[in-house]
Amino acid sequence: MATARSVKVGTVIIGGGWPVSVQTMWKEPLESFDDAVVERVRHLGELGCDILRFAVPDMKAAETLGGLAGFSPLPLVADIHFDWQLALRCMDFPIAKIRINPGNIGARWKVEEVVAKARDKGVPIRIGVNAGSLPNDLRDRRDRAAAIVEAAEREVAVFEELGFAEVIVSMKASDVQTTLEVNRLFSSRHDYPLHLGVTEAGPLIAGVARNTAALVPLLQEGIGDTIRVSLSSAMEDEVIAAREILACAGRAKAGISIVSCPRCGRASFDTHAFTARWSDRLYSLKASATIAVMGCVVNGPGEARHADLGITGAGDKVVIFRKGQISRTVDPEDADTVFGEELAKLE
Numbered sequence: 001m002a003t004a005r006s007v008k009v010g011t012v013i014i015g016g017g018w019p020v021s022v023q024t025m026w027k028e029p030l031e032s033f034d035d036a037v038v039e040r041v042r043h044l045g046e047l048g049c050d051i052l053r054f055a056v057p058d059m060k061a062a063e064t065l066g067g068l069a070g071f072s073p074l075p076l077v078a079d080i081h082f083d084w085q086l087a088l089r090c091m092d093f094p095i096a097k098i099r100i101n102p103g104n105i106g107a108r109w110k111v112e113e114v115v116a117k118a119r120d121k122g123v124p125i126r127i128g129v130n131a132g133s134l135p136n137d138l139r140d141r142r143d144r145a146a147a148i149v150e151a152a153e154r155e156v157a158v159f160e161e162l163g164f165a166e167v168i169v170s171m172k173a174s175d176v177q178t179t180l181e182v183n184r185l186f187s188s189r190h191d192y193p194l195h196l197g198v199t200e201a202g203p204l205i206a207g208v209a210r211n212t213a214a215l216v217p218l219l220q221e222g223i224g225d226t227i228r229v230s231l232s233s234a235m236e237d238e239v240i241a242a243r244e245i246l247a248c249a250g251r252a253k254a255g256i257s258i259v260s261c262p263r264c265g266r267a268s269f270d271t272h273a274f275t276a277r278w279s280d281r282l283y284s285l286k287a288s289a290t291i292a293v294m295g296c297v298v299n300g301p302g303e304a305r306h307a308d309l310g311i312t313g314a315g316d317k318v319v320i321f322r323k324g325q326i327s328r329t330v331d332p333e334d335a336d337t338v339f340g341e342e343l344a345k346l347e
């Protein structure tokens with residue numbers, strides 16, 4: 001069951017059966033930008049980020065983001081609360097989407113101005129309802145999931161009254177069960193594209209666990225068109241976590257799969273350090289391939305043989321496998337160089 005409606009966000013289509021896209025959010029105030037910022041945006045794209053969102057708390061941030069949008073290889077989203085003028089200003093630039101809720105803009109004429117400009121510029125809008133900031137009359141309702149969905153439906157209704165359909169909806173909570181319930185309930189009633197995520201999900205390990213527990217079932221049920229894994233960690237971690245969640249759900253685009261051993265007292269090769277050194281490069285590969293990084297001869301050769309490229313410790317040597325065959329046997333200090341050479345053949 002894919003969302004029937006689709007919405008175009010720059011070069012990415014959300015919904016309509018298109019691949020589930022990956023998002024993250026810039027974690028610092030964007031006071032200015034330089035080549036390093038553009039390069040980091042590009043690198044996020046290499047890792048698999050499709051859409052990048054920025055908080056826009058004031059007019060300076062709106063103009064800085066607008067400037068960056070002209071150089072960005074990724075579609076950029078402006079995340080705005082309360083001030084409709086910020087939304088209007090962002091749409092003077094090639095911003096691909098804005099996130100704003102009609103309910104916190106204020107007067108109806110302000111919402112109408114935002115919608116008129118969004119329609120004119122072809123900019124879609126994401127409604128983002130969070131469990132932590134529900135309207136006063138819904139805040140204490142016993143059925144929290146129903147309250148969140150009702151809050152989202154109120155926001156959607158405003159856009160529907162104005163005949164504006166380029167809408168994506170997110171309903172986020174910090175716990176797994178509520179995330180499951182709100183998205184199942186909303187998707188049973190509406191066909192707007194859904195942005196999924198567990199918000200304020202915690203530090204890296206807790207956040208990945210919670211997002212995986214919530215997003216995998218939803219994605220397997222065909223619910224969800226774009227995801228953001230919110231972590232108290234780097235943007236790059238959010239992107240890689242999102243890719244792995246899509247892979248767990250069987251919804252991944254082509255890409256790399258890393259198999260690596262946890263290491264034990266038999267290890268003759270430091271798989272942790274090796275995997276950490278190569279992770280960034282591996283996740284940037286465009287090829288679909290399985291890479292095995294193994295510590296010893298107990299399970300190493302078996303896993304490495306089944307991978308497109310494998311490396312395993314073997315006594316005082318390191319063995320490289322390619323497509324099931326031993327390719328090279330080298331000293332550990334040469335492992336990175338030789339692995340890099342073999343990896344280049346996959347690209």
Ligand code: SF4
Binds near residue numbers: 296297
């Ligand atoms: S592959 Fe070898 S080192 Fe790694 S966990 Fe298995 S037995 Fe231990």
